[in-house]
Amino acid sequence: MKPTISRAVDVPIDAGTVWSWVTDLPRMGELSPENIGGRWLDEPGPGARFRGRNRNGDLRWWTRVKVVAFEEHRRFAFDVRTPFGSRVSRWEYVLTPTAAGCRVTENWYRIGSWVVRKFMGPRVTGRADRPGYNVRSIEHTLAALKARAAEHAAA
Numbered sequence: 001m002k003p004t005i006s007r008a009v010d011v012p013i014d015a016g017t018v019w020s021w022v023t024d025l026p027r028m029g030e031l032s033p034e035n036i037g038g039r040w041l042d043e044p045g046p047g048a049r050f051r052g053r054n055r056n057g058d059l060r061w062w063t064r065v066k067v068v069a070f071e072e073h074r075r076f077a078f079d080v081r082t083p084f085g086s087r088v089s090r091w092e093y094v095l096t097p098t099a100a101g102c103r104v105t106e107n108w109y110r111i112g113s114w115v116v117r118k119f120m121g122p123r124v125t126g127r128a129d130r131p132g133y134n135v136r137s138i139e140h141t142l143a144a145l146k147a148r149a150a151e152h153a154a155a
Contacts, residue, residue: 009104022076031144035052046067051065052080064081093106
């Protein structure tokens with residue numbers, strides 16, 4: 001499956017450290033402009049479930065999430081579902097070692113039905129242009145990861 005949106009950034013820190021950040025659900029809100037954290041419902045790993053919490057201004061919502069790839073220090077992917085169980089999207093972080101640290105690629109796959117995309121999603125999230133917003137969101141998250149990596153490397 002080809003991502004709907006894909007962006008990447010090189011960071012001056014190893015993939016293991018970045019892995020620990022992108023799988024630290026309670027602290028994900030420090031990197032993301034929309035996600036405000038999450039919590040594991042199962043032991044982290046393939047097939048694990050977690051609950052994500054999000055916000056847009058005064059709107060707040062949660063999602064049911066299932067991990068579809070958990071390759072330590074390499075790949076973390078998960079499917080987002082509505083509270084009713086319908087698949088909405090897939091998010092993926094791919095970490096590739098480089099000579100100076102690693103490349104972080106964040107992918108978003110649009111999966112949900114047109115009903116979810118046109119009616120439920122905008123009503124719940126307040127975002128009519130989800131792909132347009134997610135481009136900015138991914139770029140924000142990757143910039144925050146790069147800044148954290150630079151601080152960590154300098155310490």
